[in-house]
Amino acid sequence: MRKRLLTADTGAVALLLALWALFFWRLLTPNVIDQASLVNGDFSGQFVAFGAYQYQRLTVGQIPLWNPYNNSGLPFIADTQAAVFYPPRLLTIALSAVSGSWTYHALEIEMMAHVLLYTLLFYTFARRLTGSVYGACVAAIIAGYGGFITGYPPLQLALLEASVWLPLAALGILQGIPIQITGTAGGQTIRWRWLALAGFALGLSWMAGHPQTSWFLTYLLVAYAAYRLYAGRYRWQTLIVCTALLGAIAGGIAAVQLLPTFEYIGRTARSEFAFDAKGGGFPFQDVAQMLFPGTVSTWSPLYIGLPGLALALLALTQGTQHEKWFWGGVALFALLWSLGARSPVYPLFYSILPGANVFRGQERAAFLFANALALLAGMGAAWLISSAAAINNEARRGLLRTLRAALWAILALAALVFALWLGNPPAYSSVGIFARSALVALATYALLTLALREQVARTVYALLALLVALELFAVNMDNHAVFAPVPPARQLDFSPPPLVARALEDTDTPFRVDGNYRDLYGNYASLYGLMDIRGISPLFLEGPHTLIQTNEPVNPRAWEIFAVRYVFSDWNELPVASEIVLSAADRFGAANLHRLCDPRPFAWLVYDAQVVNNDEAAYALLAQPDFDARRTVILNRDAGITLSGQRPENAQAVVTAFAPEAFTIEVSTPAAAILTVAQPDYPGWRVLIDGQPADLLRAYGAVVALALPAGQHTVEFVYEPLSFRLGALISLLTWGALLMFAVGIGIRYGRH
Numbered sequence: 001m002r003k004r005l006l007t008a009d010t011g012a013v014a015l016l017l018a019l020w021a022l023f024f025w026r027l028l029t030p031n032v033i034d035q036a037s038l039v040n041g042d043f044s045g046q047f048v049a050f051g052a053y054q055y056q057r058l059t060v061g062q063i064p065l066w067n068p069y070n071n072s073g074l075p076f077i078a079d080t081q082a083a084v085f086y087p088p089r090l091l092t093i094a095l096s097a098v099s100g101s102w103t104y105h106a107l108e109i110e111m112m113a114h115v116l117l118y119t120l121l122f123y124t125f126a127r128r129l130t131g132s133v134y135g136a137c138v139a140a141i142i143a144g145y146g147g148f149i150t151g152y153p154p155l156q157l158a159l160l161e162a163s164v165w166l167p168l169a170a171l172g173i174l175q176g177i178p179i180q181i182t183g184t185a186g187g188q189t190i191r192w193r194w195l196a197l198a199g200f201a202l203g204l205s206w207m208a209g210h211p212q213t214s215w216f217l218t219y220l221l222v223a224y225a226a227y228r229l230y231a232g233r234y235r236w237q238t239l240i241v242c243t244a245l246l247g248a249i250a251g252g253i254a255a256v257q258l259l260p261t262f263e264y265i266g267r268t269a270r271s272e273f274a275f276d277a278k279g280g281g282f283p284f285q286d287v288a289q290m291l292f293p294g295t296v297s298t299w300s301p302l303y304i305g306l307p308g309l310a311l312a313l314l315a316l317t318q319g320t321q322h323e324k325w326f327w328g329g330v331a332l333f334a335l336l337w338s339l340g341a342r343s344p345v346y347p348l349f350y351s352i353l354p355g356a357n358v359f360r361g362q363e364r365a366a367f368l369f370a371n372a373l374a375l376l377a378g379m380g381a382a383w384l385i386s387s388a389a390a391i392n393n394e395a396r397r398g399l400l401r402t403l404r405a406a407l408w409a410i411l412a413l414a415a416l417v418f419a420l421w422l423g424n425p426p427a428y429s430s431v432g433i434f435a436r437s438a439l440v441a442l443a444t445y446a447l448l449t450l451a452l453r454e455q456v457a458r459t460v461y462a463l464l465a466l467l468v469a470l471e472l473f474a475v476n477m478d479n480h481a482v483f484a485p486v487p488p489a490r491q492l493d494f495s496p497p498p499l500v501a502r503a504l505e506d507t508d509t510p511f512r513v514d515g516n517y518r519d520l521y522g523n524y525a526s527l528y529g530l531m532d533i534r535g536i537s538p539l540f541l542e543g544p545h546t547l548i549q550t551n552e553p554v555n556p557r558a559w560e561i562f563a564v565r566y567v568f569s570d571w572n573e574l575p576v577a578s579e580i581v582l583s584a585a586d587r588f589g590a591a592n593l594h595r596l597c598d599p600r601p602f603a604w605l606v607y608d609a610q611v612v613n614n615d616e617a618a619y620a621l622l623a624q625p626d627f628d629a630r631r632t633v634i635l636n637r638d639a640g641i642t643l644s645g646q647r648p649e650n651a652q653a654v655v656t657a658f659a660p661e662a663f664t665i666e667v668s669t670p671a672a673a674i675l676t677v678a679q680p681d682y683p684g685w686r687v688l689i690d691g692q693p694a695d696l697l698r699a700y701g702a703v704v705a706l707a708l709p710a711g712q713h714t715v716e717f718v719y720e721p722l723s724f725r726l727g728a729l730i731s732l733l734t735w736g737a738l739l740m741f742a743v744g745i746g747i748r749y750g751r752h
Contacts, residue, residue: 008133016123016140019469020116023145023477027108027488037488038108039481043155044492045522045536048107050082052494053526055093055102057660065684066660066719069526070535072512072544072562073680076660077257077724078264079539081158083209085256085731088114088161105488110161111154118164119144125167126375128174129323132382134461138311139378141469143167147293147303148370150476158209162217163367165205169221172198177228177242188232193745195242199249200738206254211261212359216368219353220330221246227326252734259727263683265358269545270538273360275350281340281362291410292437298481301366302335304373305471306410306437307444307464310403311380312373314448318391318399319383327372327379334368377468385461388452396452407445414438440471496528498584499593503530503566510602510658511565512678516553518568519586533562541680543702546619557622560629561700563678565599568592603653603665605673605708606633608645618701629700633674636698639707641672661719668712675715676705684721689713 021028026036038044050067053076057064064084067076077084092110096102122143127136143149153160176194198221205214225242251258286296290309293300304312312331315324336345340362349356391399414434447464450456484491496504497519515525515532525532533548548558554569556576566581567574570591577597584591610632612618618634621627631647648670657664667675674697679685681698687706688694690713699705706715 009127012123012127012133012137013120015137016119016144017116019141019145020112020119023150023473024112024115026478026483026485027105027112032487035487036478036483036485037104037491038111038154039484040491041155042522042536043107043157044104045524046081047157048104048492049523049525049527050076050079050537051089051093051107052102054082054084054089055096056529058090058093059097064660065721065724067526068510068531068660069529070523070532071537071540072533072548072678073531073682074535074537074539074541075260075264075682075684075719075721077721078260079537080211080257080261081209081537083158083161083207083257086161086207086209087204102494103488104492107157108488111157114161114164115144115149115154118149118167121164121167121171122371122374125171125174126378128171129375130321130378130382132378132386134385134465135378135380135382138308138381138465138468139374141465142304142308142377142472143371143374145469145472145476146305146308146370146374147289147300147476148366150472150479150482151299151301152482154482156210159213159364159367161208162205162210162213165201165208166217166220166367166371169198169201169205169217170224172196172201173221173224173228177225177232177234179228179232188234190234190238190242192245193741195245196249196738196741199246200253202246202250203253203734206250207257209257212361212364213367215355215359216334216365218246218250220368223330224326227323231322249734249738252730253738255727255730255734256724257727259723259730260721263721263723264539267541267682268539269542270360270540275341275347275357278357278360279341279346279350279362280360281342281346282338282366284339284342286363287335291413292433293475294433300475301363302338302369303475304370304377305468305475306440307447307468307471308373308377310406310444310448311378311384311468312376313380314399315376315378315380315383317402318388318395319379320387321379321383324376324379327375331369331372331376334365334372338363338365338369381465384448384451384464388456391452399452400449403445403448407441410441411438436474440467443467494527496530497586499568499582499586499591500528500530502582502593504528506565510563510655510663511599512562512602513566513568514554514559514564515568518570518588518591520568521587533558533564541682541702543615543698544680546615547622547700547702550619550623557629559596560600561622561678561703563600563602565596567594567596569594600630600678601653602655602678603667604630604676605647605651605653605667605669606631606676606705607643607647607651607671607673608632609635609639609643609674611635611638615698615701622700633676633705634700635674635705636701639674639697639705641674641707641709643674644671663717665715665717666713667708667715669708669710671710673708673710674699674705675708676700677703677717679704679717684723685717685719688716688718 026034029035053067054064064076067074076082083089088110092106096106119140123136123140126139130136172194176191178188180188202221205217222243226239229239289296289300290302293303316328336343340346346362447460447467450460451464499519503513510531512531512533515534520532522536547561554575568591574594578594580592581595582593608631612634621634622629652668653675654666655663656666676699681704687696694706697705
């Protein structure tokens, strides 16, 4: 019996591998003519570009704590989507180093590997939960190739990678908290090693770089543990211990990234978002895409396929698996949450559930909805193959009546839409969607009718599983919103384009540019090594963001404060004096590279200061047309020195060494001065004046400055954040403890 089960599991895994290879065959094929790739956009502009920066730094033995190339500079390790220490990303970088370079396809392989891992983990979890190879296989197919995972997550890579650890974490809860449905909890004991596995998986999710998804997962795991503890009649205090263990392990594993992120998030522009900005979610009509994908929007994350939906309903109405109520509740709660402010659920928990008021885009709760429904579909499939033949005739007739009613409803809606859109050629593509759904509904009804008979041929179950896969593949495979019919090598040129190459020829560094989303779209400045004041990282320091994003599309004040020397624009003339040093075409059309005639140096000595109480006052003063930011510095507090008010002719500040986390400025000043530096003001930067520690000031509400006495000085800036050092220590201890724990378990099992 055990051998047959192992053979069945091996066959299921082989099937999942084959389906994965089929779904991504155009990304896997060596034939260049047939190759496809993930579309340009966030995947390339955010993840490939930041991955390239990680690769460049890590392969020479440097930890990328700071990134000077985007957003005028940002704490790279604290940017969640950078996922600097996420183990699979480190593996991708290591393999890329072995192959010789960082490529677009390297990150595509990482994405595909996560989808495969997700289906295998989901199979394992569903297999343990349902006890059915068939049910687990159906659940894994729906989870891996439904509308959520195959929609925008492959392009929003952090979201995908934070999602895939749900089944492993849930498996840890399932195995760690055993339940005897009848009787009491007598004789049952918590299996702490399995709960440690759940904490480990949760920690990996937090390291993957999408905190909102990991936040959803955290609450799901606590709720799942609470459910199983209640069902098993454990003492309520056990939940506190289990939650603490999950939090300690997950937090410890991810501390090296979480502590810098917590330090960063409160200083970003996103910290000011109010309820209206955070309450967005699906429109009500998006629920229709559970039946008719693609009719409301490009993405259909609520879609699990009509056969999958029918099987999930079977689980809820007929299945004997007691956990159906928990996962059904998760699906309903997640669906209501995904509507955001349109539903009473999100507003209800906004102020009382820790973390609920932090994130935008509540439609991402579709992550939980899709997983719960996939699991329910697996339960329905398990019931169908094991128990459906045993139900009485009355129950069978009731089920068939329900199926017929659902079928007629879908057919009637499809016919209505067809009638309304008849003679309207632009809408014919939508008519095709409804027609396909109608055909799938007919096929689902026919197969379920056969499967509900007392005597059922095994081929019926095989055909039903095949229909599940075929429908999902027909809808999601080669989705043009996700895949482009071009090889990955043609998606992104890793060589600097002409305008960027011309700016890089300037060796009088450091300086910044205003890419204005031309050749430096997204975070490509990190790819080419050109310091840009812009970027698409979702976290942007509030001070720089306020100065840079004011008065779009150009802002000479921001150019002044952040030492911008070159501006990418299709304008022939800028508001300040400049010369066009090169004209060329980029992806958006004709563009010019302007060199400002009198750019502010990266380091500049000022001999007059004005003190204000807050950043808003600094911005207001800076916005005055007659204010000279090069003559007068705006400080957040008194500098403690007496300034002459006049700049000496021989005053000089020269950057003699520059690296992302350290730079040196040689200063010569005949009078006391304020050294202003086009470096964002952020904790973790320390400064030494002639080897002695000094205090930093906040200038213009965004950058750093410091007071200098008259004379010759060597000023050194070093980025050594305490949050990173403390987080690294906690993570090292946690990983070490888990490794020792795993070795101990291995030795014990080896002895037996």
